[in-house]
Amino acid sequence: MSTLGDLRQKRWASWLPAVVALVAVFLFPLFFDPLDSQTSDATTALAYVVFALGLNIVVGFAGLLDLGYVAFYALGALTAGWLASDHFTGAGGDSGIDFGVSSFAASLPGIHLNFLLIVIGAIIVCAIAGAIIGLPTLRLRGDYIAIVTLAFGEIIGRVAQNGDEIKIGDYAFSNGRESISPIDQLNFPFVGEFDSATNVRPYFWAVFALLLVVLFVNLRLRDSRLGRAWVALREDEVAAVSMGVPLVKTKLMAYAIGAAFGGISGAFLGVFLNSVNANQFQFGFSIFILAMVILGGLGSIWGVVIGAALLSYVNSNLLPSLDRGFVGDFLTDAGLDFTLSQINFGIYGAILLLMMVLRPQGILPERRRKMELTEGIGGGDESLAKAKA
Amino acid sequence: MEAASVSSPARPRGAGAWEFISKYGLIALLLALPTVYGVIDLVNDGNLARLGNNLVAGLSNGAIWALIALGYTLVYGIIELINFAHGEVFMIGSFVAFGLYGTLGLTESTGAGGLALGLFVALLISMLAASSLNVMIERVAYRPLRGAPKLAPLITAVGVSFILQNVGILWRGGSQRGIPDLIQAQRQLFEIAGVAVSRADALAILVTIPLVFLLTNFVTRSRLGKAMRATAQDPEAARLMGINVDTTISLTFLLGGLLAGAAGIIYALYQTQVWFFQGFTAGLIAFTAAVMGGIGNLRGAVLGGVIIGIIQQIADNRIGVQWTPAVIFAYLVIIMIFRPQGLIGEETREAG
Numbered sequence: 001m002s003t004l005g006d007l008r009q010k011r012w013a014s015w016l017p018a019v020v021a022l023v024a025v026f027l028f029p030l031f032f033d034p035l036d037s038q039t040s041d042a043t044t045a046l047a048y049v050v051f052a053l054g055l056n057i058v059v060g061f062a063g064l065l066d067l068g069y070v071a072f073y074a075l076g077a078l079t080a081g082w083l084a085s086d087h088f089t090g091a092g093g094d095s096g097i098d099f100g101v102s103s104f105a106a107s108l109p110g111i112h113l114n115f116l117l118i119v120i121g122a123i124i125v126c127a128i129a130g131a132i133i134g135l136p137t138l139r140l141r142g143d144y145i146a147i148v149t150l151a152f153g154e155i156i157g158r159v160a161q162n163g164d165e166i167k168i169g170d171y172a173f174s175n176g177r178e179s180i181s182p183i184d185q186l187n188f189p190f191v192g193e194f195d196s197a198t199n200v201r202p203y204f205w206a207v208f209a210l211l212l213v214v215l216f217v218n219l220r221l222r223d224s225r226l227g228r229a230w231v232a233l234r235e236d237e238v239a240a241v242s243m244g245v246p247l248v249k250t251k252l253m254a255y256a257i258g259a260a261f262g263g264i265s266g267a268f269l270g271v272f273l274n275s276v277n278a279n280q281f282q283f284g285f286s287i288f289i290l291a292m293v294i295l296g297g298l299g300s301i302w303g304v305v306i307g308a309a310l311l312s313y314v315n316s317n318l319l320p321s322l323d324r325g326f327v328g329d330f331l332t333d334a335g336l337d338f339t340l341s342q343i344n345f346g347i348y349g350a351i352l353l354l355m356m357v358l359r360p361q362g363i364l365p366e367r368r369r370k371m372e373l374t375e376g377i378g379g380g381d382e383s384l385a386k387a388k389a
Numbered sequence: 390m391e392a393a394s395v396s397s398p399a400r401p402r403g404a405g406a407w408e409f410i411s412k413y414g415l416i417a418l419l420l421a422l423p424t425v426y427g428v429i430d431l432v433n434d435g436n437l438a439r440l441g442n443n444l445v446a447g448l449s450n451g452a453i454w455a456l457i458a459l460g461y462t463l464v465y466g467i468i469e470l471i472n473f474a475h476g477e478v479f480m481i482g483s484f485v486a487f488g489l490y491g492t493l494g495l496t497e498s499t500g501a502g503g504l505a506l507g508l509f510v511a512l513l514i515s516m517l518a519a520s521s522l523n524v525m526i527e528r529v530a531y532r533p534l535r536g537a538p539k540l541a542p543l544i545t546a547v548g549v550s551f552i553l554q555n556v557g558i559l560w561r562g563g564s565q566r567g568i569p570d571l572i573q574a575q576r577q578l579f580e581i582a583g584v585a586v587s588r589a590d591a592l593a594i595l596v597t598i599p600l601v602f603l604l605t606n607f608v609t610r611s612r613l614g615k616a617m618r619a620t621a622q623d624p625e626a627a628r629l630m631g632i633n634v635d636t637t638i639s640l641t642f643l644l645g646g647l648l649a650g651a652a653g654i655i656y657a658l659y660q661t662q663v664w665f666f667q668g669f670t671a672g673l674i675a676f677t678a679a680v681m682g683g684i685g686n687l688r689g690a691v692l693g694g695v696i697i698g699i700i701q702q703i704a705d706n707r708i709g710v711q712w713t714p715a716v717i718f719a720y721l722v723i724i725m726i727f728r729p730q731g732l733i734g735e736e737t738r739e740a741g
Contacts, residue, residue, distance in 0.1 A: 065540050067547070136726040142539050143471050147676065148725050151718035154673075158715040165709075283669070287547060294544060338559055346555025352548030356541050357533050372538060 018302065026208060034199040038317075043200060043272060045312035046207045047265045050214050052292040052308035053301065054261025057218070059290065060299035060369070061227060062254035063234030064137070065146040068153020069289055071133070072126045072259045074160045074281040076266020079122040081180035081276035086110030088171050102193040105184045115186050115271060119210075122263035129156075130259025131252050138248055153286055160278040174278055181275030196274065203272055210268060214261055218301050221257070230254055231299075235372065284345050288315075291348040294355050297362025299369040306364055311348070319344055411728045418723065419681075419696055422703050438583030443702045449590035451698020452597035453659070456652035457675035458682070458690040459604060460523075460645030466685035467621045467641045469539070473546035474526055476672020477553035478646055482519035482653020483663045484560055486511050487568050497569050504571060512596070512654050519650030520643045527642040532635070550669070557665030565664040572658055589659040596655055600648060605687055607644070617641055621685070670714060674701060677721040683731030692732065 025046075029039045051073065058066045081087055084101075086109050091097050098106040100114030113121075133152045137145040159166065163174030174180060186194045186206055194202040221227045229250045232240035241247050270276045288311070296307020322328065323339040331338065340347065355362065361370035427440045457479050464472045489495075489511040495504060530545040574589035608614040619627040620637045628634050656671070657663055678697040682689020697717065704716040724731070 063540070065543060136722065140725060140729060143469075143543050144725055144729060146540075146543055147471065147680075148722055151673075151721045151725075155715050155718045155722075158712065158718075162709075162711050162715075284551075287551060290544070290547070342563070343555040343558060345551050346558075349548040349551025349555070353530055353545045353552065356537075356545045356548070357530070360537065360541055373541070 022212070026205070029201040029204045034201055036200075039200045039204055041312075041316040043204045043207055044269070044316065045309055046204070046211050047269050047272070048289065048292065048312045049305055049308040050207070050211055050265035050268075051262055051289045052296070052304050053214050053218050054258045054265070055289050056258075056293050056296075056299065056301065056304045057221070057230075057261070058254050058258035059293055060297075060304065060366075061222065061230040061234070062251065063142075063230075064134075064251065064254060065142060065149075066255075066258070067146045067150035067283075067286055067290070068133070068156075069149075069258075069262060070281050070283065070285040071129065071153040071156040072262025073266040073269070073285060074156050074278070075126050075129055076122040076263035076268075077270035077276045077280075078160060078174055078180075078266075079125050079263065080118050080183055080267040080270030081174070083111050083113045083118045083121055084115070084184040084271065085112075085180055085182065087175070087180050090170065100189060101184060101187050105187070105193075112184055115184075115188065115267075118267050118271070119264055122267035123260040126259040126263030126266070127256040130255040130257075130262075133259075134252050134255030138251055150283070150286075154283060157278070157281040157283070160281050163278065174276070177278060179275035179277040181277075183271050183274050183276065186271055196272070207268055207272070210264060214264065215301070215305070222301060226250065226253060231368065287345070287352070288348055291351050294352055295363060297365045297369070298360075298373075300362060300364050300366035303362050303364030303366065307362065310363075311351075314347075315344060319347070412732070415724065415728050415732065418720075419700070422700055426703060426707055436583060439706075441582070441584035443706055444699055445584055445586055445590055446706075447699030447702035448695060449593035449659070449698070450702055451678075451695035452593040453652045453655055453694075454671070454675045454678050454698050454701075455691045455694025456597055456600065456648045456655075457671055458678040458694045459601070459687060460649050461676050461679040462682070462684055462687060462690040463608075463617075463641050463645045465679070467617060467638060468531070470531060470542050471546065471676065472523075472526075472531075472642075472645070473543065473672070474530075474549040474553060475523070475645065475649060476668035476670075476675065477550050477557070478519050478523050478526070478668070479649040479653050479656070479671055479675075480557055480663075480665060480668030481522055481553060482515045482650035483657045483667065484557060484653075485518045485650070486515040486654035486657045487561075487663055489514055490569060490571065495569075495571055497571060497573075499571070508571070508654075508658070512651060515654045516647045516650035519653060520646030523642045523646030523649065524639050527639060532638075550672075554665050554669065557668070561663065561665065563665065565662050567662045568657060570661040574659055574661055593655050593659055596651060600651055601687075601691055604644060604648065608687065613637070613640060673714075673721075674717055677717055677724070680721065680729070681724055681731055683733040683735045685735050686731065686733050689731055689733040 028042055032038045051069070054072070055066060055069050058064050058069075084105075086096070088096075088111050089109050091109075091111050096106075096109045096112060098112040099117065101112045105112045133149060137148050140148060160174045160176075162176055164172045164176030164178070166173040185196060186203060188206070191202075194206070196203055229240070229245045232243070232245055233247070233250055237247070289308075292308040292311045293304050294307070295311060296305065297303030319340045323341055327340060360373040423440065423444070426443070427437055430437055430440050457475065460475050460478070461472060464470060464475070493507045493511060495507045495511070499507065526549050530549045531542045534542045534545060572588050572592060574587060574592075576588050577585045578588055578591055579586055608617060616627070616632045616637045617640065619630065619632055620634050624634050627637070652671075656667070674697055675694065678693035679690045680693070681696060682691070682693030684690075697720070700720065701713055701717060704713040708716060
């Protein structure tokens with residue numbers, strides 16, 4: 001007899017691997033020295049997971065291909081640069097404007113705000129930017145959306161790179177190709193200030209906490225009214241709208257929420273890397289994150305987490321170690337003068353190509369999306385019929 | 390789709406006005422940059438020589454963009470896919486052309502006759518190389534996804550584009566690379582009222598015009614061209630009429646690749662430098678051109694190419710090279726929002 005209790009147990013069973021994995025990730029830095037490069041690589045990797053989860057909302061849930069996701073990295077990081085450095089030197093007199101930061105940061109000129117406020121600022125900036133970028137794409141068809149988002153991403157990247165020429169009052173928009181640096185250390189209420197020069201672990205746990213929040217919001221969103229509306233729009237826009245799904249609001253929410261997650265991660269990376277360098281804001285970054293989402297499985301939250309972690313690992317550890325190891329030796333023996341790290345984006349391109357051709361549903365597919373991708377939209381009924389027969 | 394467009398429902402009131410505003414608004418917007426700087430020139434210098442020079446350089450640059458844009462528009466017209474890797478095919482065309490300088494022994498001191506013959510051979514070979522690459526890309530990356538949702542081939546296109554960029558990095562390194570200036574590209578041919586026409590300008594325009602002429606004739610007159618147009622209109626019906634749709638699609642990629650290869654060698658001779666990233670920028674500029682003219686529309690692609698070439702040249706010369714991409718993307722966004730069907734109008738299935 002299947003009872004509610006059984007179902008609840010099954011639910012727990014399906015949650016168990018995720019919980020075990022999260023606990024393992026939480027303990028991860030304890031296995032390494034406080035300053036080990038593994039810990040800082042893992043910190044970046046978790047930030048990338050947050051990016052990928054944000055992009056997954058737009059591309060995976062709502063089915064809107066966004067090729068300009070780097071824009072939100074740029075805006076999030078710039079927000080951190082503006083609100084946690086001496087970029088606005090003259091603001092608030094000699095000791096600057098400060099709130100909730102250590103006495104050292106408070107004594108510096110410029111604006112210095114607590115990281116939580118910066119995150120909120122980045123969320124607001126990116127959500128508005130996401131909605132603005134989304135607005136013109138509402139009337140467009142799928143492939144045009146991709147190009148418009150790509151164009152916006154490039155425009156924001158260009159503006160950041162040449163931001164030293166744009167003056168707002170006495171201050172530049174960004175430092176252009178020079179970084180905005182240094183940026184304040186992380187600082188949480190009741191915890192105090194971290195110091196990445198002596199210990200990276202707190203940064204890891206900080207981004208892990210951010211990730212947990214984002215993950216929770218993602219899971220709840222997926223099962224919410226809004227999440228179902230996204231999937232309905234993705235599968236058949238006309239049908240969804242005629243069933244009463246509000247098109248404009250639903251799509252804009254996807255853009256804004258996806259962008260906000262990107263902003264959170266961008267702000268964190270700005271602080272973690274201690275500088276905001278506009279040269280990072282390249283088209284390649286958008287594709288890097290897209291490759292994570294495709295690899296993991298469009299629309300599959302846990303798949304995207306795995307895909308992002310995997311690809312970050314490939315980027316920061318596997319390729320360099322292969323270059324130092326047998327692949328590097330092989331290339332040298334063959335008289336080829338290049339390393340795998342040099343052509344990493346070619347490798348991510350190959351991942352996109354191979355995944356889409358061979359396994360479009362990703363490593364850990366979401367069931368619904370798999371049906372769409374392998375049988376085409378509208379093929380779902382047929383497969384249901386087959387399953388019943 | 391088709392049936393719906395035939396018995397088009399009563400247009401909402403104001404649609405005509407919107408059509409008028411969006412079309413002429415776009416034209417006004419396109420004319421804005423030349424007009425503004427023309428007036429500035431007249432005030433400052435008392436003549437239009439600087440603007441004239443911008444226009445000539447823009448026209449010849451635009452010829453290159455037009456060749457690439459035709460590749461986008463052909464492919465979009467037939468399978469409604471933005472062939473994102475098309476810019477990279479153009480880049481590989483440039484690299485092949487540069488490679489052939491060495492193979493054919495072309496140097497800056499080669500005599501005029503030998504140079505002309507050598508470059509003609511190089512042109513043919515780069516065109517063939519680019520077109521076979523383009524056909525191969527279609528076979529590997531797009532054909533397996535014919536029945537998949539539309540985003541799938543677009544994602545593989547992005548993937549192929551990155552793969553080819555990295556092939557470019559492996560082939561010629563990661564930085565801009567100066568190559569021999571075989572035709573002394575910047576040497577002035579003649580000058581009219583302060584407007585100089587260089588050899589590079591002449592080359593770009595003189596190679597482009599016959600190619601565009603041949604292409605339009607092929608598409609409108611030949612049997613295969615007819616098959617292409619039929620497939621573009623309705624692949625299923627075309628198949629029923631005995632047209633081999635797969636071959637026709639391959640042929641389309643072949644034609645697009647030929648033009649991209651030609652654009653590649655012209656670019657190499659014109660700019661006298663090549664690098665792996667040239668395809669990305671050129672691809673987006675040319676795509677903007679194709680959309681501006683109305684995607685799927687051959688005349689539109691040429692018109693768009695020329696216009697975008699002029700805008701790009703003015704932006705390079707007056708606003709600053711570092712801002713040019715931002716200016717062009719801004720135009721792209723504005724066109725896509727207010728007039729996605731372009732200046733002349735689209736000729737695709739969805740347009741109806």
